[in-house]
Amino acid sequence: MGLTRPPRSPERGVGGGWAPTCGGKPERVLLPSTVPADKRLTTHTIEFPYTRTLGPVYSAFLTGMRDGQILGIKSRDGRVLCPPTEWDPNTGEGLETDFVEVGPGGVVTTWAWVTEPTSKHPVDHPFAFALIKLDGADTALLHAVDAGSMDTMQTGMRVTARWKADRVGHITDVEAFVPEAAK
Amino acid sequence: MSSQAAAVIGIGQTKHKKKRDDVSLPGLVREAAQRALDDAELNWTDIDAVVLGKAPDPFEGVMMPELSMADALGANGKPMMRVHTAGSVGGSTALVATHLVQTGVHDRVLTVAYEKQAEGNAQWGLAGGRSGGMGAGGIFAPWMRTYINKSGAPEDIGWKVAVKDRQNACKNPYAHLHLPDISIEKVKESPMLWDPIHFLESCPSSDGAVAMVLTNEAGAKKAPRKPAWVLGTAMRSELGTFPGRDTVRPQAGVECAHMVFDAAGITNPREQIDIAELYVPFSWYEPMWLEGHDIAGPGEGWRMVEDGSTQITGDFPVNPSGGVLSSNPIGASGMLRFAEAALQVRGEAGEHQVADAHVGLAQAYGGAAQYFAMWVVGSSLDAVGARK
Numbered sequence: 001m002g003l004t005r006p007p008r009s010p011e012r013g014v015g016g017g018w019a020p021t022c023g024g025k026p027e028r029v030l031l032p033s034t035v036p037a038d039k040r041l042t043t044h045t046i047e048f049p050y051t052r053t054l055g056p057v058y059s060a061f062l063t064g065m066r067d068g069q070i071l072g073i074k075s076r077d078g079r080v081l082c083p084p085t086e087w088d089p090n091t092g093e094g095l096e097t098d099f100v101e102v103g104p105g106g107v108v109t110t111w112a113w114v115t116e117p118t119s120k121h122p123v124d125h126p127f128a129f130a131l132i133k134l135d136g137a138d139t140a141l142l143h144a145v146d147a148g149s150m151d152t153m154q155t156g157m158r159v160t161a162r163w164k165a166d167r168v169g170h171i172t173d174v175e176a177f178v179p180e181a182a183k
Numbered sequence: 184m185s186s187q188a189a190a191v192i193g194i195g196q197t198k199h200k201k202k203r204d205d206v207s208l209p210g211l212v213r214e215a216a217q218r219a220l221d222d223a224e225l226n227w228t229d230i231d232a233v234v235l236g237k238a239p240d241p242f243e244g245v246m247m248p249e250l251s252m253a254d255a256l257g258a259n260g261k262p263m264m265r266v267h268t269a270g271s272v273g274g275s276t277a278l279v280a281t282h283l284v285q286t287g288v289h290d291r292v293l294t295v296a297y298e299k300q301a302e303g304n305a306q307w308g309l310a311g312g313r314s315g316g317m318g319a320g321g322i323f324a325p326w327m328r329t330y331i332n333k334s335g336a337p338e339d340i341g342w343k344v345a346v347k348d349r350q351n352a353c354k355n356p357y358a359h360l361h362l363p364d365i366s367i368e369k370v371k372e373s374p375m376l377w378d379p380i381h382f383l384e385s386c387p388s389s390d391g392a393v394a395m396v397l398t399n400e401a402g403a404k405k406a407p408r409k410p411a412w413v414l415g416t417a418m419r420s421e422l423g424t425f426p427g428r429d430t431v432r433p434q435a436g437v438e439c440a441h442m443v444f445d446a447a448g449i450t451n452p453r454e455q456i457d458i459a460e461l462y463v464p465f466s467w468y469e470p471m472w473l474e475g476h477d478i479a480g481p482g483e484g485w486r487m488v489e490d491g492s493t494q495i496t497g498d499f500p501v502n503p504s505g506g507v508l509s510s511n512p513i514g515a516s517g518m519l520r521f522a523e524a525a526l527q528v529r530g531e532a533g534e535h536q537v538a539d540a541h542v543g544l545a546q547a548y549g550g551a552a553q554y555f556a557m558w559v560v561g562s563s564l565d566a567v568g569a570r571k
Contacts, residue, residue, distance in 0.1 A: 050244035051302045055207030085254060086210060092227030092257020094213075 057086045060099055066169035070161065072137045074098040082137035104161035105180055106134035106141075113150045123176050128153050132177055146176035188564060189284040190403035190410035191525040193223025193396030199359035199510035202301035203390040208245060209255030212297045215392035215515075216256055219293065223396040224407045227257030230396070231289040236266045236276025236296040237514030241308035243299055256295060268420070270319075270462070272296065273517025274547030274556030277395060278416050281558070284397050285413075291402055297392035298512035305388065305513060320385060320465060322551055324377035326430045327467035331379060333431065334470070336485035338379065341466035342370040343488050345384045345508060348463070351495055352505025354534040359389045359510040384466035384508075391512030393519050411525035414542070414567060415446030415559040423551035430552060432475040439555035440476035443544070447559035448567045452478045455570045456559070457540040458500045458527045460520035462547045464507045469493060472546065473501070476557075495537060503527070503535045517547025521558055528562045541566045 054062065057073060061084050064071040072082030073095055081089070082102050088095055111130035117123060122144045130153075131140035146162070147153050159177035167173040195218025197203070203211055212235075220226065233256045235249050245251070249265035256263070266276040273296040280294035298305075310316025330336070349365040352358035365383070373382035403410040419439035422428070440452075449455045459478070463469045470484030478499070479487055487493050493501040502508070504523040507516045524543030526532040532540075541562040548555050561567060 048244075048304060048307050053204050053207055053210075053299070053302065055205075055210040058207060086207065087213070087254045087257070089254050089259055092254065092259070094217075 055086060056097060057084050057095070060084075060097065062169040062171075064099075064101075065171065065173040066167045068163050068167065068173075069101055070103040070134060070141075070174075071099045072102040072134070072139075074100060079138035080136055081139050082134055082141055100136060102136040103134035105158060106132045106137070106160075106177070108145065108153070108155055108157050108159055109133050109140050110155055111145065111153055113153060122172055126150070127176065130159075130177070132159060143171075143174060144176040146178050152179060186287055187285055188400045188403070189281045189397055189413045190400070190406075191395050191413070191522075191529075191560065192398050192403055192406035192408070192410050193219040193221075193225065194394075194522045194526055194529075194531075195219035195222055196357050196393040196515075196519065196522065197391045198357050199389040199391035199512055201359070201387070201389065203299065204301070208243065208248070208297075208299050208302065209252045211299055211390060212252060212295055212392045212394075213255045215297070215394040216293060216295050219394035219396050222408065225291065225396060230257060230261070230291055230293045232262040232264075232283060232292050233258040234264055234266060234276055234280040234283070234292060234294045236272040236294075236518065238269060238272055238298055238305075239267075239308055241303070242305050242513065243302040245302075256293065262289075268418075268554040268556065269549030270464075270513060271517050271547040271549030271554040271556045273393070273515050273519065274462075274521055274545065274558075275418055275517070275554070277397075277518050277521045278418055278556055278558065280395070280397050281413050281416055284399050287399070291396060291398045293394060293396055294518070295392065295394040296515040296518040298514040298516075299390045300388045300512065301390050318377075320377040320380055323465055323468075324380055326552070327465065327471070328379055330431045330467060330471050334474075334482045334485055336470065337489075339367065339371075340470060340485045340488050341379060341384050342367045342381075344463065344466040344469045344493075345370045345381075347488075347494055348466075348502050348506045348508040349383075351503050351535055352509035354495075355504045355509070356533070357391075357510070358505040359387050359391070360505070360508075379467065380465050386464040386507045386511040386516075387509070389510050389512040391510060391515050393515045393522050395518070395522055395525070408531070409529045409562070411528045411543075411560040411562070412564050412566070413558055414448070414561045414564070415443045415557075417442035417446065417555075417557045419555045421553050423553045431471060433552050433555075435553060436472070436475045436548065436555045437477065439557055440478075440546075443557040443559055447542075447561075449542075449559065452476075452544070453499060455542060455567055456499070456544045457542050458503060458524065458537045459544040459546070460504060460506065460523045460527075461501055461544075462507055462517060462520055463502060464511060464516075466508065469501055472548075476546065495535065500537045503532065503537050505535075517549070517556060520545040520547055521560075524558070525560050528560050528566070530562070542570060
């Protein structure tokens with residue numbers, strides 16, 4: 001038994017094969033010529049939402065973001081790591097929850113200018129991705145710097161956090177860093 | 184192949200649970216690894232290399248976790264590698280670590296395997312990120328049905344395995360499922376998932392990790408606790424589909440078993456092996472692997488279940504830990520078999536310890552029953568010889 005494809009209205013405009021359920025020879029049914037070629041495709045998006053368990057260190061860091069506070073953590077050799085890590089990068093030992101508030105100001109240690117931001121970027125006009133060593137921290141955090149123009153950007157420049165009003169516990173609770181002078 | 188002896192001197196695992204929401208993914212892996220180091224009384228700096236295994240990345244949606252876990256596993260500045268052979272990965276990961284020791288490349292290797300199933304959806308991941316996959320049970324069910332038809336096994340064999348493994352799990356504090364009221368009736372009346380597999384004949388979905396420290400003979404002699412000696416290792420693979428493939432008794436599984444028995448000097452597995460941890464995610468796989476690895480003759484595997492031989496008190500205990508049917512953090516499930524066999528021959532399995540266990544077999548399989556990994560461990564280098 002072959003399946004006969006039901007006639008389709010031109011508006012549906014969806015292409016694709018139609019296989020017989022069992023036995024029989026598939027009957028080929030041609031698309032009505034009234035369907036324009038650019039309507040014979042459809043996109044089908046399936047998204048699966050993954051869960052992330054944060055554990056004690058990232059939970060504290062992101063809770064801090066929500067509260068308008070940037071946290072680093074003390075490593076075994078006394079340095080302050082920001083973003084904080086769960087384990088000491090040198091020895092692999094567990095880090096006690098010895099958090100230190102850092103920033104909100106800091107120094108740009110390197111940067112790359114984004115001329116044409118896409119919808120996924122944190123800033124909708126040209127900006128820089130930069131590594132920022134926050135005051136009180138010994139390592140640098142990757143974030144956006146909204147400096148207006150590339151001419152303003154300089155390694156060694158001072159920047160400070162521009163917080164969102166509605167914060168949720170996410171790295172984007174800081175909208176971007178901005179040149180300290182401009183604040 | 185091996186130029187020197189290798190032994191397990193540290194074993195650690197997490198409590199396996201439906202959802203470990205108190206730890207990050209690296210935190211979960213770290214917990215097992217720290218316990219293995221503590222067991223061996225070693226520090227992170229004592230480890231020369233780290234070998235990590237897990238199932239496909241889409242299971243949690245963390246791509247190349249071996250890179251982001253380097254500091255969680257104290258691997259900065261050390262060799263670190265990730266192994267991947269689907270569901271058998273925990274076993275093959277342990278074997279790669281073993282071979283690094285046997286070949287003299289490293290003195291002390293940490294090997295770790297994990298899955299945090301609650302972070303994603305394994306069925307979705309198995310289907311390559313699409314909905315509507317048939318799932319592992321859907322692939323294996325017709326092969327189990329074929330086994331039943333060929334062997335003439337009565338239908339309660341699967342139910343018996345399901346009950347036995349859950350009763351064993353009650354003796355294992357790390358097992359995910361603790362079902363003290365399990366019964367044949369309950370298994371039989373649980374919903375049919377994929378005929379012939381009922382809900383209670385199927386593995387759970389778990390968050391968990393396991394780790395081991397492997398070392399050479401010199402390292403084992405310095406170890407604070409009794410080592411488990413690796414007496415033989417084997418890995419084999421085959422295509423998942425080809426004309427004439429025996430899906431019930433894959434040739435790769437047969438050859439892998441013979442290779443590991445030969446390596447360990449085992450000529451009569453039923454007599455010379457004291458305990459086996461086999462990868463049994465669906466109840467019928469216990470008799471299928473007993474036959475598929477030539478431990479039992481054709482049609483004899485289900486009789487070993489029926490007459491109680493595979494019970495923890497039987498003459499050939501299978502999965503005294505409760506097995507995959509009781510805990511299934513997929514990437515870790517294979518290594519759990521390897522670690523549990525090692526615990527048994529060390530005499531450190533606690534309440535689920537099998538009396539006088541000197542020779543243990545561990546097996547893991549993966550994909551469409553197309554990857555196999557096995558080891559034989561012993562309480563001494565001469566454990567098999569002492570059996571003869």
